Amino acid sequence: MAPGALSTQSSKSRKSTPSRVSAVATTIKNCLFNRSISVRPYRVVVRGYRHTYELGDGTKIDDVSCGACVSSLGRVQERVIQAMNKQMRLGLSYVPSLAFDTKAALDLAQFMITSTNGQMSKAIFYCSGSEASEAALKIMIQYHAKEKSCPQPQRTKFIARERSYHGATLGALDLSGHDARKALYEPILPGNMALIPPCYPYRDLQNGQTIEEYVEELKRQLVRKIMELGEDNVAGFIVEPVVGAALGCVAAVPGYLKAMREVCDQYGILLVFDEVMCGMGRTGWLHAWQKDNVVPDIQLVGKGLAAGFQPISAMLIGHKIINAFQQGPSNSAFQHGHTFQNYPLAAAAALAVQKIIEDDGLLENVREKGKLLEKKLKKGLGDHRYVGDIRGEGLFWGIEFVEDKRTKRPFDAKRMVNEEIFQLGLNHGIHVYPGGGTADGKNGDHIIVAPAFDVTTQELTSIVERVTRLVENYFDDLDLKNHQTTP
Ligand SMILES: Cc1ncc(COP(=O)(O)O)c(C=O)c1O
Numbered sequence: 001m002a003p004g005a006l007s008t009q010s011s012k013s014r015k016s017t018p019s020r021v022s023a024v025a026t027t028i029k030n031c032l033f034n035r036s037i038s039v040r041p042y043r044v045v046v047r048g049y050r051h052t053y054e055l056g057d058g059t060k061i062d063d064v065s066c067g068a069c070v071s072s073l074g075r076v077q078e079r080v081i082q083a084m085n086k087q088m089r090l091g092l093s094y095v096p097s098l099a100f101d102t103k104a105a106l107d108l109a110q111f112m113i114t115s116t117n118g119q120m121s122k123a124i125f126y127c128s129g130s131e132a133s134e135a136a137l138k139i140m141i142q143y144h145a146k147e148k149s150c151p152q153p154q155r156t157k158f159i160a161r162e163r164s165y166h167g168a169t170l171g172a173l174d175l176s177g178h179d180a181r182k183a184l185y186e187p188i189l190p191g192n193m194a195l196i197p198p199c200y201p202y203r204d205l206q207n208g209q210t211i212e213e214y215v216e217e218l219k220r221q222l223v224r225k226i227m228e229l230g231e232d233n234v235a236g237f238i239v240e241p242v243v244g245a246a247l248g249c250v251a252a253v254p255g256y257l258k259a260m261r262e263v264c265d266q267y268g269i270l271l272v273f274d275e276v277m278c279g280m281g282r283t284g285w286l287h288a289w290q291k292d293n294v295v296p297d298i299q300l301v302g303k304g305l306a307a308g309f310q311p312i313s314a315m316l317i318g319h320k321i322i323n324a325f326q327q328g329p330s331n332s333a334f335q336h337g338h339t340f341q342n343y344p345l346a347a348a349a350a351l352a353v354q355k356i357i358e359d360d361g362l363l364e365n366v367r368e369k370g371k372l373l374e375k376k377l378k379k380g381l382g383d384h385r386y387v388g389d390i391r392g393e394g395l396f397w398g399i400e401f402v403e404d405k406r407t408k409r410p411f412d413a414k415r416m417v418n419e420e421i422f423q424l425g426l427n428h429g430i431h432v433y434p435g436g437g438t439a440d441g442k443n444g445d446h447i448i449v450a451p452a453f454d455v456t457t458q459e460l461t462s463i464v465e466r467v468t469r470l471v472e473n474y475f476d477d478l479d480l481k482n483h484q485t486t487p
Contacts, residue, residue: 043426048075051452051459053431061426064463065433065450069244069277069396070308072453073356080309083352084345093345097337104347111354112316115286119295121322124334125314125342125350129276129302130167132313133238136298137171138336140236140270143321147328152268155235158193159225159269163200163441165246166238166274166300175238178246179441194229196221198243199256202389202400203408203439211253219259226267236270236298237263241288244277245435248398248446249391251283257294270297270321276313280304281357281453284367284394291393297321307353310346362453369455370394376460377449380468386475395453399471400438400446410439418445421474428473430466 034042043061047054051074053061066072073080087093092102109123126132137158144155160166162177173182174189177198182189197204197218205214226234239260242251264271273296278288280301285291287299297320302313325332340346357363370393377397381387388402401418403411411417418434425432438444449467451460 050074050076051455059429061429061431062463062466063431064467065431065448066452067308067431068303068433069282069448069450070303072281072304072307073353073362074452074454075308077307077309077353077356079356080307080349080352083348084309087345087348093343094340095344097339097342101342102344102347104344104351105342108347108351108354111351112314115354116290116295116299116316119318120299120316121319122317123314124317125312125347126338127311127313127340127343127346128167129274129300129313130169130172131338132276132300132302132315133167133172133175133274134169135315135336136236136238136272136300137175139298139315139317139321139334140272142330142335143270143324144235146330147321147324149324149327152232154230154233155268156192157229157233158235159222159229159237160193160195161198161239162195163198163246163437164238164240164243164274166276176246177441178437180437194225196225198247198250199252200243200247200250201253202250202391212255215253215255215259218256219263222260222263223267226263226269231267234267234269236272238272238274240274240278241291242278242283242393242396244396244448245433246437248400248435248438248448249393249396249450250398251391251393252292254292257289257292261294261296264297272296272298272300274300276300276302278393278396280354281363281366282394282396282450284363284370286357286363288393305353306346306350309353310343310349312343312346312350357453360454365455366394366453369451369457369460370396372457372460373397373449373451373464376464377467380464381471384471384475387471395451395455397449398435398446399449399467400444402439402444408439410444413437413443417474417478418447421445421447421470424474425470428466428470430470432467432470 044056045053046056051063053063087104095102105125112123113120126135145151145153158175160175160177164177166172166175170189173185175193177195199218241257242249261271273289275288280286282304289296297318299316305314306312373395377390381399382390385405386401387399388405388408389400392398403409413436418436422432422434433448435446438446451463
């Protein structure tokens with residue numbers, strides 16, 4: 001077909017359309033519906049360097065949390081640009097997944113499964129962590145209802161943990177134990193999930209209790225919840241091996257994941273590990289579960305998969321489910337699909353990112369620099385009067401703030417401590433990742449420090465110095481204000 005063959009426009013009107021739109025665009029400012037429309041002026045980033053953003057006025061902001069633990073290789077990676085260019089030049093940015101596979105998606109799936117040492121069976125790619133969570137919900141339902149040899153369609157309940165986050169879409173939000181993010185939508189959430197306490201030793205390990213006793217207690221709580229819901233009614237249990245945004249880098253204690261696996265096996269419940277934030281190398285292991293070698297039935301990854309060069313997430317599916325699909329009545333069709341699943345351009349970017357991590361030995365750097373980060377953060381802030389806990393793994397560290405260090409009483413949520421520290425950081429040229437509701441779902445504050453995987457010792461030293469100064473400055477000011485308002 002000749003170019004423009006379908007057009008009935010005159011050449012005059014064809015030409016004038018774009019310039020009219022751009023003329024309007026110069027008169028109407030900021031049409032973007034930001035997360036917070038009350039924040040003015042919203043900072044507009046015009047360039048990214050290694051681990052730094054540049055604003056329109058030349059201000060530089062160093063990102064010490066990779067945004068929301070996403071940009072694990074910083075902002076500029078020539079090898080990723082080349083891989084994406086190559087994919088686009090092939091004319092295969094997008095293909096209809098109903099008809100075709102691509103080498104990019106097949107290679108990425110092979111990489112992912114091989115990286116689990118074959119302990120997972122297949123991978124499927126989506127755009128966001130929330131989509132991966134939704135897919136997990138549906139595959140669990142289909143597995144129990146139709147695919148396994150003795151179907152159990154009544155298994156429609158899910159168990160998740162308090163103060164967890166698995167995504168913003170309705171199913172994923174329902175699955176999350178995040179009161180603040182759920183409250184408004186409660187009336188339209190499916191409501192087929194139940195919560196148990198997380199593994200959170202800083203707050204929940206009792207005086208004199210051993211880790212083994214604590215794990216036994218958490219195990220009992222899971223069993224109790226299963227019994228409450230009906231032992232044949234539960235489809236799956238979802239856990240973040242290291243809790244990210246909702247708790248601020250809280251790792252499962254030794255033995256916990258294994259204990260949860262045992263309970264799930266005993267009651268025929270599928271175990272899901274949500275590694276959207278903690279996965280893809282962040283903890284020093286490509287998959288966080290590899291530290292304890294406790295294999296889930298379903299694993300979700302996201303943020304670090306293509307490190308922000310493309311939006312891509314994945315659901316890795318275990319052998320038990322895939323075998324059931326292969327032998328079940330559905331002819332292997334998963335009744336769930338998205339236009340952009342297995343999106344080739346994103347897969348090419350993700351594969352390039354993962355190759356860089358492998359070729360440059362970055363997992364070793366994460367482990368080595370992670371130890372240094374722990375040491376330096378604890379030295380810099382461990383004794384601070386408002387720092388309750390510093391915890392994490394690899395390059396994934398949370399600092400929890402408390403009003404009373406002895407009783408661990410959190411600040412009142414109304415004081416917005418984490419948000420204020422975040423904003424003060426931006427004003428001082430540093431981006432940390434804030435979170436609230438840490439202590440009880442409503443009150444409690446933390447920030448996350450999660451540098452890029454290629455961070456150097458010198459950069460790390462500077463990061464800790466700046467985070468320490470940020471926290472000290474914020475609380476010195478807060479004390480001063482409190483002092484001035486106290487009669
Ligand atoms: C553990 C976890 N799961 C799921 C999600 C949802 O991912 P997304 O925001 O990409 O939809 C997030 C996002 O922060 C997350 O941290």
